[in-house]
Amino acid sequence: MNFDDLLTEEAKKVIRETLDVKKENVNEAFAAQPKQVSVKTDFLSNANVQNHVELYEDYIEKFNNTSAKLDSVDKSSVNSNHSGFRSIKIDETFNMNGAYLHELYFSNIGDTQSRISMDSLSFMRLNRDFGTFDDWQRDFIACGKASRCGWVVTYLNMYTQSYMNCVIDLHSEHVPVGMYPVIVMDLWQHAYYRDYLKDADAYMSAMMKQLRWSVIEKRFEKADRILSIVRGA
Ligand SMILES: [Fe+2]
Numbered sequence: 001m002n003f004d005d006l007l008t009e010e011a012k013k014v015i016r017e018t019l020d021v022k023k024e025n026v027n028e029a030f031a032a033q034p035k036q037v038s039v040k041t042d043f044l045s046n047a048n049v050q051n052h053v054e055l056y057e058d059y060i061e062k063f064n065n066t067s068a069k070l071d072s073v074d075k076s077s078v079n080s081n082h083s084g085f086r087s088i089k090i091d092e093t094f095n096m097n098g099a100y101l102h103e104l105y106f107s108n109i110g111d112t113q114s115r116i117s118m119d120s121l122s123f124m125r126l127n128r129d130f131g132t133f134d135d136w137q138r139d140f141i142a143c144g145k146a147s148r149c150g151w152v153v154t155y156l157n158m159y160t161q162s163y164m165n166c167v168i169d170l171h172s173e174h175v176p177v178g179m180y181p182v183i184v185m186d187l188w189q190h191a192y193y194r195d196y197l198k199d200a201d202a203y204m205s206a207m208m209k210q211l212r213w214s215v216i217e218k219r220f221e222k223a224d225r226i227l228s229i230v231r232g233a
Contacts, residue, residue, distance in 0.1 A: 030067040034060045035103050041110040043206035048194040055190060056106070059098035066092040090172060097171035101151055104184040108219075111212035121220045122182075122213060126154075129163040136165070137208065140183070143167045144204040147187040150174075154183035156223040158230055163223075180226055182219040183211070 034057045039049045066088050078085045116123050116133075123133055130136035136154070143152040143165045150169040157164045158178030168174050185207060192203035 031064050032060050032099060034099075035106075037106045039106050039110045040112070041210050042112060043195075043203075043210060044192075045195050048192075051194065052102075052186075052191060053106075056099065056102040059095045059102065063092065063095035063099050066095060093175075094170065094172040097168075097175065101153075101168075101171065101181075101184055102186070104181055105151075105186045108184055108212050108215050109207055109210055111210050111214070114210045114213060116211075116213045120213065120217050121224065122217050125163055125220055125224075139165050140185070141204055141208070144185060144187055145201065149188045151187055152185045153179070153181045155179040155181045156227060158227075161227060161230065180219075180223050182223055183216055 037049075037053045037056065039053075041049075069088050070085075070092065073085050073088055075085055077083060080086065126136040127133050130139060140152055140154060147167050148169050150167065150171075150173075152165060152167060154163060154165050155176070156162075156179070157176065158180070163182070166174070166176050166179070185204065187200060187204070189198075189200075192200060196203040
């Protein structure tokens with residue numbers, strides 16, 4: 001019997017408070033802090049944004065919870081049908097991706113002066129890997145329409161060494177490996193339903209008009225540097 005299993009969460013809380021230990025395990029647990037979010041856009045109401053930010057903060061909290069629990073979970077009886085360890089690992093991915101994708105999404109929308117320069121790295125790379133910039137945009141929007149509850153992400157694919165769009169359902173399914181995300185769009189219903197009801201296409205069209213290309217450009221610059229390292233240059 002694992003001694004940890006004998007303790008209730010309440011008992012563990014009392015012990016941590018008594019010992020003045022902030023986390024379940026000070027040596028291993030990872031604690032993420034929510035980022036300050038400021039989204040000012042003509043196309044989303046303040047109530048919609050605020051509701052969204054609260055969901056993001058909940059992903060951070062749950063990610064921290066899973067990280068702390070993994071420090072003490074029983075690994076001796078792990079199996080693929082039913083085990084606490086498996087459940088927490090799946091939840092860890094779900095909440096970590098939920099937090100990370102939201103940070104990327106919030107910071108790459110809401111630019112009321114949105115415009116992309118034809119000599120920017122973003123424009124040149126999208127042009128190169130999708131045929132034209134308009135082809136990227138058509139593909140990105142098509143991915144949005146194909147998404148259930150999930151995301152559309154333009155990312156640097158380490159395997160093909162080019163930029164691609166992908167459809168992610170939820171936060172833990174259909175996430176390609178070897179991706180570095182540069183443009184992120186939230187297609188969960190909570191992202192738009194308050195303002196657009198079920199019209200995800202109208203929401204998507206509106207968001208495309210306020211992409212924050214200055215932030216996206218920095219990501220492309222970083223992605224290109226990563227690619228240089230991957231290629232061994
Ligand atoms: Fe969201």
